[in-house]
Each structure stands twice: as structure tokens, then as C-alpha cells.
Amino acid sequence: MSSDPWGRVDETGTVYVRTADGEQVVGSWQAGSPEEALAYFERKYEGLVVEIGLLEKRVKTTDLSTKDAQTAIGHLREQVEAHHAVGDLDALRARLDKLVASVESRREERKAQRAKQSDEARGAKEALVVEAEELARSDQWRAAGERLRSLVDTWKGLPRLDRKSDDELWHRFSHARSAFSKRRKQHFAQLDAQREEARQTKERLVSEAEALSNSTDWGPTAARYRDLMSEWKAAGRAQREHEDDLWNRFRGAQDVFFAARSSVFAERDAEQSENLKLKEELAVEAERLVPVTDLKAARAAFRSVNERWEAIGHVPRDARPKVEGRMHAVERALQAAEEAEWRRTNPExxxxxxxxxxxxxxxxxxxxxxxxxxxxxGNTAKADKLERELEGRQALLDQAVKGLHEFGG
Known part of the structure; x- marks a missing residue:
């Protein structure tokens, strides 16, 4: 008979293992010595030790699922409970029991972690929905559209919730995106219609501007160009591919007209500046007639000056009041002299x-x-009354005498 601390072989070849519940039959060995029998079943035990060690490591260091871990533990437990190995089977049972507790603990941790992740995912998705619903009301089409696309990418990176919650949130999220897309589509459709209307209006304005470009009716045409510019600004922008071309044609037509007008006005300004110089010389000549000493000679001289004045063309508008005022002052002085002469020589x-x-x-x-x-x-009252009447008559007399003196009397 052969034995070791954990097992023995009796004289019939039966192998036993010692456990806390007493000896258990491991098996029968007839092929060799008792030592070989114990060595064989001890190797069986070492194999279980290795397998349990590997499972402990997998549970601790990998993401082995609870179900797979429990299945593996059950398989090992069956082997331990079968008593087909010689060794400290009670220690193996204890390790398996501890491993069960560890798997259960990990299961609860994972459950709590999943619940936390689910709560976080729910919160994140609800936040995405709220932001998407706010963006759905935005008129910042480009920025809001880019942000909504970014939110979709963020959504895809989040864990799924339970089907009902996930579907409800996705429905709100999708509805917000659809509402924004619909509003944006309507906006740009309306904008396209407005731009087409602006294009047609500007085509008409360009046609009129080009028709006016060769006009020589400077004042009315320049005023009409100002009106056309106001209408252009009020029309809004046409499509980008038309706007620049229309503006270049419109501006080009104006440039043709205003360049021609500027050329004509430059010639006219030069001529009017020369006219001003001539009229200023005549004004000086006319002013030499004042004060009037010989009315007849002064009248003839002024008539000569005035005839030469009328023969000269226009002067610059801003200089006209001053130079014409000088001539009018001389004319008024002559008229005053004529009136004085008439009063002096009129016999009637x-x-x-x-x-x-x-x-x-x-x-x-x-x-x-x-x-x-x-x-x-002694009638003082009557005398005083007559005195007051005398004052009025004397004033009239003084005025009449002054008038008589004007006649040289």
C-alpha cells in the first residue's frame, strides 16, 4: 500500500483522496505500481490547479462575460466534485467559491457601470435633442446645419438605450433636423425667387441705363441715373452668377454718359470762367459812372456797357449773384438820379x-x-387848442417846403 498527505492506494489498487468529508474513491489502478497511480492522479490535480488559475486570471484581467465565467466554474467544479484527482480538493473548492463571489461582484459592478453609462448616454442624448430643437428654429443656416451634422456624429458614438427610450429620443432628434431642413429649403427657395425677381428688375434697369448712355440732355438724364441707382439698391441682389455682370453693364453705361458730360462741362466751365473775367471788367467800367454827375452821358455809357454785357455768355453759377449784383447797384444809382432829375424839372x-x-x-x-x-x-383854453392845431399845420408846411427845395426853389 502506498500513500501521501492527500491520498493513498490500498492493496486492491483502489485510489483514495482525503477531504474534509473523509476519504473519497478516486479510481482503480491495475496497470502499475501504487506510486505511479498516485503520481497520475496528482498530475490530474495539478491540471485542475492550472485551469482554475487561468480562469481566475481571465476573470480578473479580461472582459469575460458572467455567463461564460459561470459555465467555466461549473465545469471545473464538476471535475473537482468527481474526485478524479489527488490533492487538496477542499482548497480548490474554496478557490472556486471565491471565484464565484468575484464573478458575481464583477457582474454587479458591470451592471452598475452599464446603468451609469446608460444614464450618461440618456443625458447626453437628451442634451443633443434639446440643442437640435433649438437649432431647428435658427436662421443661421450654414452654422446651424454644420452643427446639426456634428450632433449626428456625436449621437452615433453614444451607446444605445433601451429601445423605447432610444426610439423616442431619436424621433425628436430626427424631427428637429427635418424641421430645420424644411425651413432652410423654404428660405432658399424664397431667396431664389427674390433673386430671380431682382435679376429681372436689374435687367430692365441695365437696358434703360444703356439706352441713356449717349444722351446729351445732361440734367434730366443725370437725374434719371440717380433714380435708377436708387431702384438698383432697392431691388436687392440677383444670383451670384448674374449680379457682377449686370452691375458691370449698369456701371459701364453710367460711366459712358458721365464721362461725356464731364468733357462737355469741362469745356463749358473754361468758357464760363473766361466770361466771368470779361463781365468783372465791365462791372468795374460801370462802377466808374457812380456817383452820377452827368446823367445823360452816364446813361449812354451804361447802355454801351450793358450791350457788351448781354453779348457775353453764361458765367459759373456760384459767381453769378455777385457780379450781376454789381451791375444792378449801378443801374439803381442811375434810376435814382433819373428820378431826382425828373422831380427837379417837372413844371406841373x-x-x-x-x-x-x-x-x-x-x-x-x-x-x-x-x-x-x-x-x-384871455381865452387860454382856445389858445392852447389852436396851438396844438398849429403844430400839425407847421409840420405839414415844413415837409412841403422841403419838397419844394428839391425842385430847386
């Missing part, structure tokens, strides 16, 4: 002035005599 007017002066002088003399008589009689 002189006779009327003399008659009026005589009548007023007689009235003044009469009032003075009446005043003296009233005071001699």
Missing part, C-alpha cells in the same frame, strides 16, 4: 408843390393870428 409837380406850400403857409399865418387874439381876450 413844381406848381402843385408851390400851391400846397402857399396854402399851408396861409393856414399857419391865420392860426397864429387867432392864437394872439385868443390870448389877448
Amino acid at each position: 409837380a413844381r406848381a402843385r408843390a408851390e400851391g400846397l406850400t402857399g396854402q399851408l403857409q396861409a393856414a399857419v399865418d391865420k392860426l397864429r393870428a387867432q392864437i394872439e387874439q385868443a390870448r389877448a381876450q
